Amino acid sequence: MATAFPFSAIVGQDEMKLALLIAAVDSRVGGVLAFGDRGSGKSTAVRALAGLLPKMKVVAGCRYNCDPDNKAEFCDDCRVRAAKSALKSTQVPVPVVDLPLGATEDRVVGALDLERALAGGEKSFEPGLLARAHRGFLYIDEANLLEDHLVDLLLDVAASGQNVVERDGLSIRHPARFVLVGTGNPEEGELRPQLLDRFGMSVEVKTPDDLPSRVEVVRRRDAFERDSAAFIEAWAKEEAKLRRKIIAAREQLSSVTVSDAALERAAKLCMTLGTDGLRGELTLMRAARALAALERAKAVTDDHLRRVAPPALRHRLRRNPLDDAGSTVRVDRAIAEIFG
Template sequence: MAPAFPFSAIAGQDEMKLAMTIAAVDGSIGGVLVFGDRGTGKSTVVRALAGLLPTIRAADCPYHCNPDKEDTLCDHCREQIQSGKALNVREMNVPVVDLPLGVTEDRVVGALDLEQALTRGEKAFEPGLLARANRGFLYIDEVNLLEDHIVDLLLDVAASGENVVEREGLSVRHPAKFVLIGSGNPEEGELRPQLLDRFGLSVEVSTPEELHTRMQVVRRRDEYESDPKAFVQKWAEQDTEVRERIEKGREKLPHVEVTDEILERTSTLCIALGTDGLRGELTLIRAARAAAALEQADQVELKHLRQVASVALRHRLRRDPLDESGSTTRVQRAVEEHLPA
C-alpha cells in the first residue's frame, strides 16, 4: 500500500490546509466541511493529515480511551481501575476512519457480535465505526449524499460525545469524541442545515486558475505516482515541521489569552453578518485562538480573526434575497468594515 501524499507537498489549497491544522490543534472546534470541484485534492488533504498527526497514548481497549482522563473512560477501563488493576497503555496513531455512503446503522454504532452469540451463546458488543473514530477523525466523502437516518445518528453522538446502544438485550455506552471531516461537491446536493451547523469550519475549494500553481500540482502528483516512497522522503522534513507546529500549538492553546476587545470585535462582526445563534462566535474565537497557538502568540490578535473569519462564518449566514453575492464575499466585506487591518 502506497504511503499517503505528504501534507506539505499539497499546493494551491492553503485555506483547506489551515482549517485542517486548526482542527488538529483544537478538536472542540467541531470539524471541517470541504465543498468544491472534483479533483481539487479534498480527500488527499484528509489522508495526508492522517499521516502527519502526532501519536497518542491510549488504553488497550476497543475505544482507545485516554488513560490520563478517568472521567472519559469506557466501562471496561473504569472497572479495571476500580478493581485495582493498571491499564495497559500503548502509543498509537490518531485514528482516521472512513464512513462510506450506504453504511448500515449497525456498522456505525455497533451491534451484537453474532459469531460469539452463536458459538458461545454469549451476548457481546461488536464496536462500530464510532468506536474506532474515538479521539480521532471521522471522514465522510460525499457527505451531502449521506442518508438522513445516519445523519441523525451523527448529530446525536457529536452533541453528546457518547455513543449509546440499546438493542438485542444489550445496553452499551462508550466515549465517541471525534473531529468530523466532510467533503462533497455542491452540484450533487446541499447539506442538511442541522448537519451543516455542526461543522465548525467550512472551506470552499476550486480548481486553481494560476498557471504556476496548476503546473506545480501536476508535477508533484506525477512525481509522487512515479515513486511514492522517494517523494514522501523528499518532503519528510517539511512534514515534520508541520507536525511539530501542531504539537507545540496544542501545548500553547490553553495559555492563549482572548481579550475583551477581541470578544467585542467578534460579536460586532457576527451581529453585522446576522449569524444565527452564538455558535458562530464561539467557533470564531476558538479558531482564532488555535491560529494564534500555531504561531506561539500569547494572545489572539485582529490578524488571527481576519485569518479565520471566512472559514468559521461563511456557512452560518442567512440567505439574503436582496444580496446576490456569495457568503464568502459577504464575510470579506464585513471583515474589511469591522476588522480593518
C-alpha cells in the first residue's frame, strides 16, 4: 500500500480541507464533492484523510465493520452471534475505499463466492466494496464519469443505508452507511443531479495563483517523494494534533447548541437562494455544528453559518436564466444580504 501524503502538510485548499474535516467529525453532513483543476491536490487530500482518522471500534471477525455499541444496526451474522454469546471488539483503521470507474456491479455490491461454491457446493456471499466502506468513506475519483447503473445503485444504498443483494440464489442484506467523497474535473462533464444532491458539501478547488504557495507545494511534494518516511516523521506532531482535534470535536458535537435564531438565519438564506427541499437547511445546520465543535465553541454562531454556507449550498441552486453569475457569487451575495 502506497504511503499517503500527510493531510496537515497540504498547502492551501482551505475550503476542501475544512469540508473533509467536517465530514470526519459528523458523517451525517453527507459527504464532500471536490471539483476543480487537474493536479490541484484533490485526490491527495482524500487519501491523506485516511491516515489522519482515529481508529474505530468494530465487532471482531465481522465482515461489515459492525459497531459493537449499536446493536440496532448489526448485520445478520453479528445478530446471530450476539444471541449466543457476548461479542468481542477490536479497533481497526477507518476504511477509505476506492470505487474504480470500471468496477462491475458484482464488485461493488458483492456476489456469490465462486471458489467456495465450486469447491464445496456451498452458497456463500463475497462482500463487495459497499461492505468494506461501511462506517468509513467511499471515494470516487472522476465521479462525473461514473456509469449510470452504478450511480443508480449508489443512490439506492445512500438513501436506505443498506445494501440488498438478491441474485445467484442469495438473499443478503447488510448495513452500508458511508461518507461519499467524490472528485472530478468540471471540464469533463457534469454530475447527474440526483447524485450531486447526495453530497452534503461541494467545494471548488483551484490551482494556487500566488508564487509562494506554488513554490511551497512543489518543495513539499519533492521532499515527500525523495524520503517519504522522513517527511511523514517531520509532520507527525501536526498530524497527531489534528487527530486529537477530530476526536475532541466528535465528543463535543452532541453538546453544541443551535439556537432558533441560527436556524432562522439558515432557513432564510436557503429561501433567498431558492434551494429545493429542506436538505440545504439540514446540511447547513449540521456542517455549522461540526465546525463549532472543531473550534471548541459551545453554540453555532453567524460566523460558522457564513463559512459553511458556500460549500453546503452552491450545488443546490436552480439555474437562473436572468442571472448569469456563478453559484458561488450568488451564495456570497445572499450571505451579504442576510448577515450583512
